[in-house]
Amino acid sequence: MDCYGVIGYPIKHSVSPAMHNAAFKELGIDAIYTTFEVKPENLETAIKGAKALGIKGLNVTIPHKENVIRFSKPDEITSKIGAANTLKFGEEILAYNTDVYGAIKALEDAGVSVSGKIVLIVGAGGAARAIAFALTEKKATVIITNRTEQRGLKLAQDVRKYGECMFVPMKDLEKLDFDILINATPVGMNNYMPGKLPVDEKIIRGDLIVFDTVYNPMETPLIKLAKMRGCKIVYGIDMLVYQGAKSFEIWTGLTPPVNVMKRAALEALKR
Ligand SMILES: NC(=O)c1ccc[n+]([C@@H]2O[C@H](COP(=O)([O-])OP(=O)(O)OC[C@H]3O[C@@H](n4cnc5c(N)ncnc54)[C@H](OP(=O)(O)O)[C@@H]3O)[C@@H](O)[C@H]2O)c1
Known part of the structure; x- marks a missing residue:
């Protein structure tokens, strides 16, 4: 099973797990997405640890979007912006900005x-x-x-x-x-x-x-x-769904089931 997640501090409010897990289920992908609470002083260790653990991809949220660039290789637009919200782990740690x-x-x-x-x-x-x-x-x-x-x-x-x-x-x-x-x-x-x-x-x-x-x-x-x-x-929920859908596409190379993701995010918000 592949592992994905979101790092942030605080992170408990996130509906991203509901959204991405629904998308994995819809497309029959054997993967799980969860939250990781990472304090600012632990960011570098967390990124290195994620790579060592074989995590496939991470979303990055408040307050790490700018600092995470220091520990990854951003694409051109992400480098211009100076903030990333998506990491893809492989030989290198590639950084993208899907908030755009x-x-x-x-x-x-x-x-x-x-x-x-x-x-x-x-x-x-x-x-x-x-x-x-x-x-x-x-x-x-x-x-x-x-x-x-x-x-x-x-x-x-x-x-x-x-x-x-x-x-x-x-x-x-x-x-x-x-x-x-x-x-x-x-x-x-x-x-x-x-x-x-x-x-x-x-x-x-x-x-x-x-x-x-x-x-x-x-x-x-x-x-x-x-x-x-x-x-x-x-x-904001529409931005969330579309940035998540773009991250999903970057990680899996598949067309994201946007409607399924939005429904899951809205349901998670009601809870
Ligand atoms: N819908 C989506 O998909 C989506 C995506 C990304 C972000 N967001 C939203 O955007 C928010 C910011 O995310 P971020 O990643 O940009 O965080 P960030 O890098 O930590 O920046 C936070 C910004 O909010 C300001 N701020 C924080 N607390 C404040 C307060 N009490 N009063 C006034 N200003 C305050 C900060 O001002 P200072 O410079 O003065 O600290 C800074 O400008 C998130 O909380 C989230 O709700 C939504």
């Missing part, structure tokens, strides 16, 4: 075209990095805001090499004009900061498209408020 695909596919599925739009991303971690690079490639103008200004400034500087991007401090968001708001922080997530908004509620105008990458709960405080104000919504 997941975020763009979730937006496209919701009928959102980002070309020429101004997009405000809240956050400057691994998820924000992937989304910012993906959006500039699609010719959107990206504005980054982040709790830690230095980190937000660095991301804006990195993305500006490839497209239009700037940093705006959180206290100045009220003056901004933008079309799409994306939350790429864990604020609002169950077991982390439930019930909290990532930005001041004053900036949620009814004509915005609001995409919350947080998927647990599906109806986050941000999504609930945005719905009340009449915004168009893009759900």
